[in-house]
Amino acid sequence: MSLFKLGKVHVPHRKNTAEAIPVRMPAPAQVSISMLHHIGAPATPVVKPGDKVYVGTLVGEAAGYVSSPVHSSVSGTVKKIEKTLVSAGKEIDSVVIESDGEMTPDPDLRVPEITDFASFSAAVRASGLVGLGGAGFPTSVKLDAIGKGIIKRLVLNGAECEPYITSDTRTMVEKSDLLREGVELLCRFCDFEEVVFGIEKNKPEAIAKLKDVFADMPKVRICPMPSTYPQGGEKILIYNTTGLVVPEGKLPADVGVIVMNVTSLAFLASYVKTGMPLVEKVITVDGSAIASPANVIAPIGTSLGEVIEFVGGTSCEIGKILLGGPMMGVAVWTDAHPVLKTTNAITVLSERDAAPPKSTACIHCGRCVSACPMGLQPTYFARALNISDKREMCERLEDEKIGLCIECGCCSFVCPAKRPLVENNRLAKAAVREYKTSTAAAGKKGGDK
Ligand code: SF4
Ligand code: SF4
Structure with a gap:
């Protein structure tokens, strides 16, 4: 049997905006441009408060091979550089820019010369x-x-x-x-x-x-x-x-x-x-709390709250805001969180839809196993997480191929007992990563002696 399956979980499509032509937002009064939008090293700010910038001006230089430069998404003046907590759970430098409302492209931008x-x-x-x-x-x-x-x-x-x-x-x-x-x-x-x-x-x-x-x-x-x-x-x-x-x-x-x-x-x-670098995103704004779902073109660094307001706001109290869709999206704690390069959707759920389901005991129905596109056994991961000895726990998780879990959430979606399976898997992957880092550091220390 192949490891992979066709992906056979039928989630509700709810493609309410499939025919919605993206509408461009007006320039926001301010943007907060994070230096980290991806796996790898954050960019290093190369501007300082008071600097004049344009749309496309470099504001952060790539800081390594797996890193990416960051550019201003508005024209205006750099107000400050501050540490902000981003959805990756890290405190990262952000360049805050006050917009002049003109959205003037950087006059120094050039079409790249590509010869080889x-x-x-x-x-x-x-x-x-x-x-x-x-x-x-x-x-x-x-x-x-x-x-x-x-x-x-x-x-x-x-x-x-x-x-x-x-x-x-x-x-x-x-x-x-x-x-x-x-x-x-x-x-x-x-x-x-x-x-x-x-x-x-x-x-x-x-x-x-x-x-x-x-x-x-x-x-x-x-x-x-x-x-x-x-x-x-x-x-x-x-x-x-x-x-x-x-x-x-x-x-x-x-x-x-x-x-x-x-x-x-x-x-x-x-x-x-x-020659215009990546400075804006097309974003689907939808979810059970959104009054009028839409596709929006927003400057990177715009607050989620402003994007939500632009489409007409919410129709009820907000229960949860996700960067991304409801299956793999990451919940954010504030609508002041900025649009990132990777933000393809803002999903806003009502309090009712955001409430965590009541979890009951596993009934061993095997649906999570049938649903997993990677051929994994999510129940084993949950069991392994309870092993108190860290080394044994990590070995068991690796034996069960936790590294293959793509965190798609299919197992949680189909579970009739509403077990928090994908959440367990994320914890399990983090535990393995942490164990490997700490044993590698201990090994290095021993070698240094
Ligand atoms: S989250 Fe992981 S274990 Fe669950 S279905 Fe997806 S790949 Fe399988
Ligand atoms: S789907 Fe839920 S109830 Fe069924 S075996 Fe998996 S964890 Fe247990």
Whole structure:
């Protein structure tokens, strides 16, 4: 039996905004631009209070290989640099900018000169692009696999399988020309055997549009997939579009594949024509507490509260605000939290929908096991977490392949006893990480003696 399954959990789609053309917000009075939007090292601020900035001005320099530069999303004046708590749970520098309301582009922005793979890679890095589907891995790091000559397939993620979210759908419908340019751009640097768009069947307009746009490119295949969750999970998408299995602990590049989100690709195609770095996001604003769901184009660093107000506010008391969708979104503690590069949705739930379900004892029905797209046994993780000896607990969790859990939440979703399975898995993964870090540090100390 294959490790991967098609992803067969049917979550309610609630794509209320599938036909909502994104509306651009007016310039906010102030933005708070975090120096961390992704996995890896935060950027280092390169501006100081009082500096004049424009849309696209560099405000934070990448601080390492797995890091990404950050740019101003408004024109105005730097007010302060302060530590803010971001959804990753870390205190990170943020550059606070008072907008002049003009949204003047930086006059020094230039279209990047791309002559070979090295200049292309440098341009991708300078653009500040990180995976816009939510994971946020710096795109330049991912695309470096092309330079190593190991990539055979490009898989474009248009699955958008979470309830509510439609920002990628709008990209595929409205920016299919940019997607074509993006594919042609990447094909300049890699002789892909195949380029595949994985799109759920509940987006017929996007599928039809892309089939039309790529009709004369035989190496591009549009792959409609069942509308089941989580088709957009990287390893699941690769399996369901190419049949390839990414082994545990390996990356897609190890099986010759690069996965890119469709909105990331459209941005890249736009960047090489304009030189305007990543400064704004298309965001789906929806959820049971939102009065009028909409798609919005918001400057990065705008507060979530302002975005919610822009679409008409809420229809009831807010129970929870999520960055992302209801299955994998991260809850934030305040609507002052800024829009990040990875914010593709703001899901606002009513108090009733946000209330944690009452959990009862496991009835050993096995539904969580059947639902897991990675073939895991979530109940084992919960049991292993109760082992008091840390070493034994971590060994058991690793034996049960906790590292393969993609935190999709399918197990929790189907559990009739409402067990907090995905929450347990996150705790288990954190416990393994912490144990490994502490044993490595202890080993180093011993070696240093
Ligand atoms: S959260 Fe992890 S264990 Fe649960 S269904 Fe998803 S991959 Fe499987
Ligand atoms: S789905 Fe829930 S009740 Fe059923 S086996 Fe899994 S944890 Fe137990």
